[in-house]
Amino acid sequence: MDGPVTDRGEARLFAGVELGGTKCIVTLAAGPDDIRDQRTIATTVPWETLPAIKAVLDGWTASHGFCGLGIASFGPIRLDPAKADYGQVGATNKPDWEGADLLGPLQSAFDVPIGFDTDVNGAALAEIRWGSGRGLDDFAYVTVGTGVGVGLIVHGKPTRGFGHSEIGHVLVPRLDGDDMVSVCRFHDDCVEGLASGTALNARLGDRPLSGVGPDDPVWEPIVHSLATMVHALACTTGPMRIAMGGGVLSGQPQLLPRINAKLEASLADYMQLPGDGAYVISPELGTMAGPLGAIALAMEAVESAGTYAAR
Secondary structure (H helix, E strand, C coil): CCCCECCCCCECCEEEEEECCCEEEEEEEEECCEEEEEEEEECCCHHHHHHHHHHHHHHHHHHCCCCEEEEEECCCECCCCCCCCCCEECCCCCHHHCCCECCHHHHHHCCCCEEEEEHHHHHHHHHHHHCCCCCCCCEEEEEECCCEEEEEEECCEECCCCCCCCHHHCECCCCCCCCCCCCCCCCCCEHHHHHCHHHHHHHHCCCCHHHCCCCCCCHHHHHHHHHHHHHHHHHHCCCCCEEEECCCCCCCCCHHHHHHHHHHHHHCCCCCCCCCCCCEECCCCHHHHHHHHHHHHHHHHHHHHCCCCCC
16 A cells, blocks of 8 residues: 555655664655665664664655654653653663653754654554554554563554553563563563563573574463463453564464463453454564554654645
8 A cells, every 4th residue: 555645646755763672764655565765773872873863864855855754762752742851762771762852853853744652553553554453443563572562552542641551561470480580670570571582582591592492491481471461451451453573473483372372261261352363463564564653653643734745
């Protein structure tokens, strides 16, 4: 599906910034089937990464122009426009980024509507537009990588309260016998601390992942923590479908069936899950869910502003 076009038949271009834990992907696109340019920038420290992002956007402004910008960032981020810290990074496991202003400099530099949200909320919106969440207003996207993030869409909008959802930091009961030290510096027993890619590496120690089979015991506490988190999601907001991806699940096709089976067992027929197939599935957009999430945020910002004027 291509993006919207101007009255002259030209595709309108959108810029998207997906700021991840290890890398930032900056995309110029009219839609998922019309990507004009894409750059990868290392996520190091704010005073290096943010100017590099702006330089890419400056180049596109001069050469192509874009009518909207989406910023999809790792969290936590401050999303209340009424607060002085709007647009900044909150308390994070990346201490150099705590308090970094992601939104302000780009708002000052580019006179276009800007969408700003978490990377996982952006990815969830992209999956709803173009992927595994099409036709759904209640949907969750989970990424299990360096950390664990959940993009939660309820009634068509990302959840909001005093902040965005932080379901990766929900506390879960440990699997019996699991005494690994949590890798989260904030919580001893959260999903991210026990089941993220960082946690997997800690569990493996010196063992290479390439030598770990699908039946290796290392997977059991990870499946347990992720299935417990999904149980909580099903019992609270009840998304119609959950798409789960990220580096930990990549190349491990045994994990989703095990998570689904453990979820069914834990629900114990108390709730009837929707659909005839698996409740937790792979994202259709794959590794492009994140970059296209930033484009989806740009499109939503432009739609909300009521203008598609090319800049």
